[in-house]
Amino acid sequence: MTTRNPLRRRVAVAVALASALTLVAGCSSSSTNSGGGATGAATGAATGAVLADANGVGGKPAPGSTDNMELVVSVINTTNPYFAANIQGGQILGKKLGLPVEVIDSQGSSQTEISKIQAILASGKKVVLFVNTVSSSDVPPIISACKQADAYCTIWWNKPDDYEPWDQGNNFVAFQKHGGVDSGSCTAKALSDSIGSGGMIALGGVQDSTTSLTRISGLNSELKNHPNVKLLETDYADWDPQKAFAKTQALIAKYGDKIKGIWTADDGMQLGAIEAVDKSPLKGKVKFVSDGLYPPTIDIMQKAGNPIVGETFHRGWAASAIGLYTAYLAATGQIDPSTLPHEKRDSIFKINCITPETLSQATQLDKDPSAWVDQMIANGPWNTAPFTLDRGGPEQLAN
Numbered sequence: 001m002t003t004r005n006p007l008r009r010r011v012a013v014a015v016a017l018a019s020a021l022t023l024v025a026g027c028s029s030s031s032t033n034s035g036g037g038a039t040g041a042a043t044g045a046a047t048g049a050v051l052a053d054a055n056g057v058g059g060k061p062a063p064g065s066t067d068n069m070e071l072v073v074s075v076i077n078t079t080n081p082y083f084a085a086n087i088q089g090g091q092i093l094g095k096k097l098g099l100p101v102e103v104i105d106s107q108g109s110s111q112t113e114i115s116k117i118q119a120i121l122a123s124g125k126k127v128v129l130f131v132n133t134v135s136s137s138d139v140p141p142i143i144s145a146c147k148q149a150d151a152y153c154t155i156w157w158n159k160p161d162d163y164e165p166w167d168q169g170n171n172f173v174a175f176q177k178h179g180g181v182d183s184g185s186c187t188a189k190a191l192s193d194s195i196g197s198g199g200m201i202a203l204g205g206v207q208d209s210t211t212s213l214t215r216i217s218g219l220n221s222e223l224k225n226h227p228n229v230k231l232l233e234t235d236y237a238d239w240d241p242q243k244a245f246a247k248t249q250a251l252i253a254k255y256g257d258k259i260k261g262i263w264t265a266d267d268g269m270q271l272g273a274i275e276a277v278d279k280s281p282l283k284g285k286v287k288f289v290s291d292g293l294y295p296p297t298i299d300i301m302q303k304a305g306n307p308i309v310g311e312t313f314h315r316g317w318a319a320s321a322i323g324l325y326t327a328y329l330a331a332t333g334q335i336d337p338s339t340l341p342h343e344k345r346d347s348i349f350k351i352n353c354i355t356p357e358t359l360s361q362a363t364q365l366d367k368d369p370s371a372w373v374d375q376m377i378a379n380g381p382w383n384t385a386p387f388t389l390d391r392g393g394p395e396q397l398a399n
Contacts, residue, residue, distance in 0.1 A: 064331075064332045064333040064334075065332075066097070066098075066099060066126075066332065067126070068124075068125050068126050069099055069125070069126040069127075069128060069331065070099065070100050070101070070102055070120075070125045070126065070127055070128070071090055071093065071094045071097070071099050071100070071101045071102070071128050071129075071130075071324050071328070072101070072102045072103075072104065072117075072120055072127055072128065072129045072130065073086055073087055073089075073090035073101065073102070073103050073104070073130050073320055073324070074103075074104035074106060074113060074116070074117060074129065074130065074131040074132065074133075075087060075103070075104065075105060075106065075132050076106050076108060076113075076132055076133075076134050076206075076239055077105065077106065077107060077108050077239070077240065078105050079240065079241065079242075079268075080239050080240070080241065080266070080268035081267065081268060081292075081294040081295060081296060081316075082239075082266060082267070082268060082292055082294060082316040083132065083316065084316070085294075085315060085316025085317045085320075086130070086132055086316040086317065086319060086320040087103050087320070088316070088317045088320075088369065089315075089316060089317030089318060089319065089320035089321040089324075089369070089373070090103070090130060090320045090321070090324055092317065092321060092369060092370050092373050093320075093321045093324050093325060093328075093373055093377075096370075096373060096374070096377065097328065099128075102120060104116045104117060104120070106134050108134060108238060108239075108240065109134065110134045110135050110137070110138045113131075113133070113134050113138060113142075114138060114141050114142060114145075117129070117131070117142055117145060118145050121145050121146065121148070121149035121151055122149070126150075126151070126331065127146075127149065127151035127152070128151070128152050128324060128327045128328050128331050129146065129151055129152065129153040129154070129324075129327060130153075130154055130156065130320050130323040130324045130327065131153060131154075131155050131156065132156050132157055132158075132319075132320075133155060133156075133157065133158045133159070134158075134206060135158065135206055135208045135209060136158040136159055136160050136208055136209060136210050137160065137208060138158075139155055139158070139159040139160060139163055140160070140163060142155070143155075143163075143168055143171065143172045146171045146172065147168070147169060147171045147172075150171065151171060152170075152171055152173050152327040152328070152330045152331040153171060153172055153173060153327060154173050154174045154175070154176060154323035154324065154326050154327045155172070155174075155175045155176070155323075156175075156176050156177060156319050156320075156323050157177050157209070157210070157211040158206075158209050158210045158211055159175050159210065161210070161394040164342075164345070164346055164394075165337065165345040165346060166337075166338070166342060166345055169338075170330060170336070170337040170338055172337075173326055173327045173330045173337050173345070174323070174326050174327070174337070174340075174344065174345045174346070174347060175345065175346050175347065175393065176319070176322060176323055176326070176347045176349065177210075177211065177347070177348060177349070177393070177395070178312075178314045178319075178348065178349050178350070178351040178387075179214070179348050179349075179350075179351050179390065179395060180210070180211050180212075180213070180214025180215040180217070180218060180395060181214050181215070181217055181218035181221070181395060181396070181397065181398045182218060182312075182351050183214075183215050183218060183291045183312045183351055184214065184215035184216060184217060184218025184219040184220075184221075184222070184265075184291075184398075185218035185219070185221060185222040185398065186218070186310065186312055186351075186353040187219070187263060187289035187290060187291060187310045187311065187312060187353075188218065188219040188222035188223055188226075188263060188289070189222050189225075189226075189310070190289050190309050190310020190353070190355065191229075191261045191263055191287060191288075191289040191309060191310060192222070192223065192225075192226035192229045192261075193226075193309075194261070194287045194309040194310070195229065195260040195261045195287055196228065196229075197228035197229060197260075198228075198229065198230070198258070198260035198261070199229075199230050199231075199232045199255060199258040199259055199260055199261075200229060200230070200231055200232065200259065200260060200261035200262065200263060201231075201232050201233050201234070201235070201248075201251050201255065201259055201261075201262055201263070202216065202219060202231060202233070202234040202235070202262075202263040202264070202265075203234075203235055203236065203237045203244055203247060203248070203262070203263070203264040203265065203269050203273060204216050204234060204235070204236045204237070204265045205236065205237070205238060205239040205265045205266060205269070206236065206238050206239060207236045210395070211265070212236070212265050213397065214395050214397060215265045215291065216234060216265065217397040217398045218398055219231075219263055220398070221398030221399065229261075232251075232255050232258060232259065233251060233254075233255070235247050235251065237264075237269045237272065239265075239266055239268055239269060240268070240269070240272070241268045241269060241271045241272035241275075242272060243269075243272065244264065244268070244269035244270070244271070244272030244273050244276075245272035245273070245275050245276050246272075246276075247272075247273075248262065248272065248273040248276035248277065249276045249279075249280070252276060252277070252280050252282060256282075257281075257282065257285070259282060259286060260285075260286065260287065261286060261287045261288070261289070262277070262286055262287075262288050262289075263288075263289055263290070264288070264289075264290045264291075265290070265291060266290060266291050266292050267290045267291065267292040267293065267294040267296070267297045267311075268292075268294070269290070270288055270290035270297065270308075271294075271296055271297075273288065274288060274300070274307065277307075284305065284307075286307060287307055287308075287309050288307050288308045288309070289308065289309055289310040289311065290308070290311060290312075291311065291312045291314075292311070292312065292313075292314065292316075293311045293312070293313045293314075293354055293359075293362065293363070295366075297311065298359065298363055298366075301356055301359055302359070306356060308356070309355070309356070310353065310354070310355060311353075311354040311355075311359075312351050312352065312353055312354060313351070313352040313353075313354045313362045313386075314349075314351050314352075314387065315365070315366075315369070315387070317369045317373075318369075318372065318373075318376075318387050319387075321372075321373045321376055322349070322376065322381045322387065323381075325376065325377065325381050326381045329381070341392075342392050343389065343391060343392030343393075344382060344389070344392075346392055346393040346394060347382070347389055347392065347393065348389075348390050348391050348392065348393050348395055349387050349388065349389055349390055350386060350387060350388050350389075350390045352386060365386070372384070
C-alpha cells in the first residue's frame with residue numbers, strides 16, 4: 001500500500017547503509033569466501049597468540065586448523081536494521097579471519113531458523129555459528145544439533161533462563177546479550193520525564209523472547225516512579241516494522257489523543273510506530289523512545305521537530321562480531337569453554353542511555369566498525385569499550 005512506502009524506504013536505507021559499510025570494510029556477500037586468504041589466516045594467528053596471553057586462557061598458541069571452517073550468521077529477519085547490522089558484523093569478521101560467511105534469514109519463523117541451521121550443520125563443514133534466535137525455546141534444539149555436528153555456537157539475546165552453556169558442553173560456547181531491564185528502564189524514564197503525565201502505549205518484540213520480557217520488565221518497574229504516567233496497553237509486533245505500523249494504527253484508533261508517548265522494545269518497531277502516528281491526527285503530539293539507535297533513528301533525531309526523546313546504544317555488528325569471535329576462539333582451541341568463568345559463558349554486556357544531547361558523541365563509533373572489530377580481536381570479546389562485559393546472567397526481571 002502506498003501509505004507504507006515511507007517506512008519501507010527508511011528500512012531499505014538502513015539495510016543499504018549496512019551493506020555499504022560492509023563494502024567499505026572490504027567484506028564479501030553471504031555464502032562466499034570473505035577473502036583474506038593467507039593474509040587473513042596470518043592475522044588471525046597473530047592476534048590469537050596475543051589474545052591467549054591477554055585473557056589468561058592458558059597461553060595457547062596460534063589458532064588451530066581452520067580448514068573447511070565457515071562462519072554462519074543466523075538472524076530473525078532481514079527487514080529490521082539491527083539484523084542487517086548483525087550480517088554486517090559477521091562479514092567484517094569473516095574478512096579479517098579469511099573465512100567464508102553464510103547468512104540464515106529465519107523470516108521470523110522458528111521452524112525456518114532451525115531447519116536452515118540443521119541443513120548447514122549437515123554439510124560437513126566446520127561451522128562457527130552466531131544465532132539471534134527467534135524465540136527462547138529455539139535454543140535447545142539448535143544446541144543439540146550443534147553438539148551432534150561438533151559445531152561451536154554462541155547465542156545472542158534469547159534463551160531459557162535454566163538452559164546454561166556450562167551444562168551443555170563446549171559446543172554451546174556462550175550466551176550473550178545487553179541488559180534488557182537496563183534498556184527498558186532507561187527509555188521509560190526518558191519518556192516519562194518528557195511527557196510528565198498522561199497515557200502511553202508499549203510495543204514489545206516476540207512475546208516468547210527474553211529480550212522482550214526483560215525490556216518490558218524494566219519499563220514496568222520504572223513506571224512505578226512516575227505515577228502520573230499511565231501505561232494504556234502493551235502489545236507485541238515481533239520486531240517487525242510493518243507489524244508495528246499496523247499495531248500502532250489499531251491502538252491509535254482505540255485510545256486516540258490519550259496517547260502522549262510510545263515506548264517500543266527496538267528501533268525497527270519504532271519506525272513503524274512513528275509512521276503510523278505521522279499518518280494520524282496525533283502527528284507532532286507524541287514522544288517516542290526505543291532501543292538500538294539505528295541509522296534511520298539517528299536521521300530522525302538530527303532533524304528539526306525530532307519526536308524521539310530517549311534511546312539506548314548498542315550495535316548489531318558488534319554483537320555478531322563478539323559472538324562469532326567467541327565461538328571461533330573455542331573452535332580453534334584458543335579457549336576452552338569449560339574453564340571459563342560463568343560470567344564469560346552467560347554474559348550481559350554494557351548498554352548506554354542516549355538522549356538527543358548525547359547523540360553526536362555516541363555515533364562516533366559508526367564511522368569505522370571495521371576498526372572496532374580490529375580492537376575486539378586484539379582485546380578479546382569481553383574487553384572492548386564501549387561494549388565490555390558488565391556482569392554474568394541470567395538476567396533477573398525487575399521487581
